[in-house]
Amino acid sequence: MNTNESSSSVSDFDEPEIHSEVETMRHSCAHIMAHAIRKLYPKAKFGIGPTIENGFYYDVDFGPDFKLTPEDLPKIEKEMAKVIKANAPFVRQDHPIQEAIETFKSWGQNYKVEIIQALAAKGETTVSTYQEGMFTDLCRGPHVKAAGDIKAFKLMSVAGAYWRGKETNPMLTRIYGTAFTTQAELEEYVNAIEEAKKRDHRKLGKELDLFSFHPEAPSSPFFHPKGTVIYNRLVQYVRDLYGPYEYEEIITPQILDVALWHKSGHYANYKENMYFTQIDEREFAVKPMNCPASTFVYASQKRSYRDLPLRLADFGRLHRYEKSGVTAGLTRVRTFCQDDAHIFCTPEQIEIEIKRTVNMILRTYEMFGFDDVKVYLSTRPEKRVGSDQLWDTAESSLKRVLDGMGRPYTVNAGDGAFYGPKIDFNVRDALKRYHQLGTVQLDFNLPDRFDLNYTASDNAAHRPVMVHRAVLGSLERFIGVFIEHCAGAFPFWLSPLQARIVPIDKAAHGEYAHKFREQLRGIGVRVDVDDRNESMGLKTREAQIAKIPFALVAGGREMEGGQFAVRKYGEKESKVMTKDEILTLFRELNALPDKVTKRAPSDEA
Numbered sequence: 001m002n003t004n005e006s007s008s009s010v011s012d013f014d015e016p017e018i019h020s021e022v023e024t025m026r027h028s029c030a031h032i033m034a035h036a037i038r039k040l041y042p043k044a045k046f047g048i049g050p051t052i053e054n055g056f057y058y059d060v061d062f063g064p065d066f067k068l069t070p071e072d073l074p075k076i077e078k079e080m081a082k083v084i085k086a087n088a089p090f091v092r093q094d095h096p097i098q099e100a101i102e103t104f105k106s107w108g109q110n111y112k113v114e115i116i117q118a119l120a121a122k123g124e125t126t127v128s129t130y131q132e133g134m135f136t137d138l139c140r141g142p143h144v145k146a147a148g149d150i151k152a153f154k155l156m157s158v159a160g161a162y163w164r165g166k167e168t169n170p171m172l173t174r175i176y177g178t179a180f181t182t183q184a185e186l187e188e189y190v191n192a193i194e195e196a197k198k199r200d201h202r203k204l205g206k207e208l209d210l211f212s213f214h215p216e217a218p219s220s221p222f223f224h225p226k227g228t229v230i231y232n233r234l235v236q237y238v239r240d241l242y243g244p245y246e247y248e249e250i251i252t253p254q255i256l257d258v259a260l261w262h263k264s265g266h267y268a269n270y271k272e273n274m275y276f277t278q279i280d281e282r283e284f285a286v287k288p289m290n291c292p293a294s295t296f297v298y299a300s301q302k303r304s305y306r307d308l309p310l311r312l313a314d315f316g317r318l319h320r321y322e323k324s325g326v327t328a329g330l331t332r333v334r335t336f337c338q339d340d341a342h343i344f345c346t347p348e349q350i351e352i353e354i355k356r357t358v359n360m361i362l363r364t365y366e367m368f369g370f371d372d373v374k375v376y377l378s379t380r381p382e383k384r385v386g387s388d389q390l391w392d393t394a395e396s397s398l399k400r401v402l403d404g405m406g407r408p409y410t411v412n413a414g415d416g417a418f419y420g421p422k423i424d425f426n427v428r429d430a431l432k433r434y435h436q437l438g439t440v441q442l443d444f445n446l447p448d449r450f451d452l453n454y455t456a457s458d459n460a461a462h463r464p465v466m467v468h469r470a471v472l473g474s475l476e477r478f479i480g481v482f483i484e485h486c487a488g489a490f491p492f493w494l495s496p497l498q499a500r501i502v503p504i505d506k507a508a509h510g511e512y513a514h515k516f517r518e519q520l521r522g523i524g525v526r527v528d529v530d531d532r533n534e535s536m537g538l539k540t541r542e543a544q545i546a547k548i549p550f551a552l553v554a555g556g557r558e559m560e561g562g563q564f565a566v567r568k569y570g571e572k573e574s575k576v577m578t579k580d581e582i583l584t585l586f587r588e589l590n591a592l593p594d595k596v597t598k599r600a601p602s603d604e605a
């Protein structure tokens with residue numbers, strides 16, 4: 001039901017615990033950095049310095065007269081190298097808590113004093129410190145044996161952070177760094193960060209003119225014509241799957257009476273994320289999910305077991321309130337559309353329906369080039385609805401389907417929703433980052449709440465099971481993920497502009513270029529002509545920057561032979577092709593997703 005990831009934050013003084021060896025080294029590196037800073041800036045006061053994913057940070061107060069900038073980082077790194085070379089051991093000491101308060105007070109470390117006082121208030125009687133050379137820091141450890149155990153490190157960036165995250169507190173300087181066991185690993189990581197910056201979908205979205213954001217609709221994307229082409233192609237791709245997989249599409253209202261959301265349970269559990277509006281003195285809510293509306297279509301007529309499974313797809317636009325602090329480009333937005341569907345089936349049909357859905361999801365990821373897919377099965381939690389018998393049937397069906405796939409999956413015991421078990425799909429992108437996309441969730445709750453029935457072969461009324469499922473998940477989020485995966489160089493069929501024709505001389509070859517453009521548009525190719533009076537060098541460079549899959553260049557020789565010099569994006573050499581050859585090639589490339597969608601589901605059984 002919910003495909004957005006939740007965010008977490010480090011709050012208060014509860015630094016995350018250190019688990020792995022590399023985390024121990026990174027945290028020790030934070031001490032070394034503080035040590036170096038104290039040597040260079042004797043007045044510096046230290047806040048907290050935890051490890052984070054892929055590194056560490058330390059919050060430092062440099063006082064009102066100094067502002068640290070990224071240009072200062074190499075100087076600190078140099079000092080750190082000296083501290084590491086000295087190779088002093090990390091020595092742990094335990095202190096009575098009052099004594100520790102006095103010591104840190106005498107050093108002017110008022111943030112540390114505050115931390116220890118908070119521990120004292122919690123009833124702690126002792127605290128530990130770690131000394132490394134001439135530098136002692138409050139810490140619970142663990143640490144590497146000596147400073148020299150830090151093999152490869154780098155300071156990454158500088159940011160501002162309020163002490164304890166409170167705006168009324170002083171702003172400290174947060175310095176981010178990382179450490180690795182080898183120099184090669186460190187370099188690989190730093191390169192990946194650089195590559196991620198280049199591929200940032202917010203940056204590419206602007207450069208490629210795909211979408212924009214405006215304060216009038218916070219965290220809600222405006223898709224430009226080019227972005228809309230991608231969006232619509234994705235919808236079309238999924239829609240084309242609905243033929244062979246036998247889905248029917250429905251369209252349901254955007255705004256529904258609050259009474260419905262009370263009945264569905266969203267009002268009690270999800271109100272904070274919903275938008276409300278009042279019309280005719282009735283209270284309505286903008287839908288955050290399609291599920292309840294789909295039950296109305298199900299219940300609009302008497303259902304028998306012969307009608308099942310009933311697969312209802314809905315590309316409805318959804319609105320969910322997200323705090324502005326956690327929104328980031330397309331990956332977390334307030335309005336989005338899922339390639340959503342709800343399957344109503346009998347308990348006996350669960351297994352085959354899950355199998356079809358899993359196949360549909362995996363063949364789709366394969367087509368997008370996501371060949372590393374992590375699959376998670378989440379099973380019954382403590383608090384749940386539905387009989388144990390129903391959970392048994394559902395969980396064993398899901399397990400059988402996943403076992404039959406012949407690929408590994410992870411069981412997250414107890415992590416299922418209260419209303420049913422689920423399977424989640426995470427894909428690995430070109431930068432080796434995992435993103436959650438698809439989900440298949442069984443639901444024993446909504447059919448109860450909306451009193452859904454079907455007549456079984458015994459002529460009695462039974463409850464159907466409901467399956468929520470999405471393949472790409474939120475289209476907005478998928479577009480964000482995919483832009484970064486392909487670095488904005490979309491496959492031909494998805495590309496907003498698929499080809500650009502460049503006549504060498506407008507007067508001589510312009511008409512030839514425009515005529516072929518017409519012909520290409522006739523077979524559904526998105527193509528333009530660049531006949532500006534600019535140099536060929538500039539025009540081909542611009543086509544590269546726009547990441548257009550093909551540039552077709554025409555001069556006198558090409559025109560005579562009914563040809564074009566065809567240059568594929570990312571390749572240095574062109575290849576001379578006839579117009580017919582180009583038409584055939586483009587037809588084939590445009591039909592790629594059809595080949596995937598038109599395969600019958602039974603091909604994979």
Ligand SMILES: [Zn+2]
Nearest residue numbers: 130139140141
């Ligand atoms: Zn420490």
Ligand SMILES: [Zn+2]
Nearest residue numbers: 001290291468
């Ligand atoms: Zn749903």
